[in-house]
Amino acid sequence: MQFTKSDSETLLSILRWRRDVRHFKRDPVNEATLERLRLTMDCAPSVGNARPWRMIRVEDQALRDAVRANFLRCNDLAAAIYNREKRMEYLALKLAGLDAAPVQLVVFTEMDPQSGHGLGRQTVPDALRQSTAMAIHTLWLAARAENLGLGMVSILGPQDIEVLFGVPEGWEFSAYLCLGHPEFSDDTPILHRAGWQENTGTEWPRR
Secondary structure, eight states, rough: OOOHHHHHHHHHHHHHOBBBBOOBOOOOOHHHHHHHHHHHHTEEEEOOGOOOOEEEEEEOHHHHHHHHHHHHHHHHHHTTTSHHHHHHHHSSSOOOOOTTTTEEEEEEEESSTTTTTTTTOOOOTHHHHHHHHHHHHHHHHHHHHHTTTEEEESOOOOOHHHHHHHHOOOOEEEEEEEEEEBBOOOOOOHHHHTTSSSSOOOOOOOO
């Protein structure tokens, strides 16, 4: 398979317009679209082909409410580390789309899966976590290509979420994802636009 310059430009456009979305419309997402996203996520690379990510689609309102309550508690704790001025800036940020996102997914990593037979993770056990991260990023790009938005809620207590969902021993919380139709599209990170942290480039130094 040989890709074209047009393919490269399309990929770059998807990457540039992939944002951490927090503002969602409440419109439902078509089930056929969600199935395409699920299948695309399975294309993600993983160490030893272990595919350690474990996904749960969260539809129960009581579970969603409990996640939101945990976010609010953790958000208050996170705000407390800043001085007064920075705390006000922090609290002004919208850091989650939990109220409106029609699709919510909780992601765990199985830390000792039988699949893969241990290949590639004896020296770097974190490769399992990295595999899950790549799967999430694959989903993120696929969602953007479907004109959907995805946002990651990281202000949660990992052990609290593991207990809340009653996951098996050895499953580690990785991410809580909000998915849906974004209220608006933007090619600039919201934290850059809000003045919290600019989007800076990185270097590839030679050694």
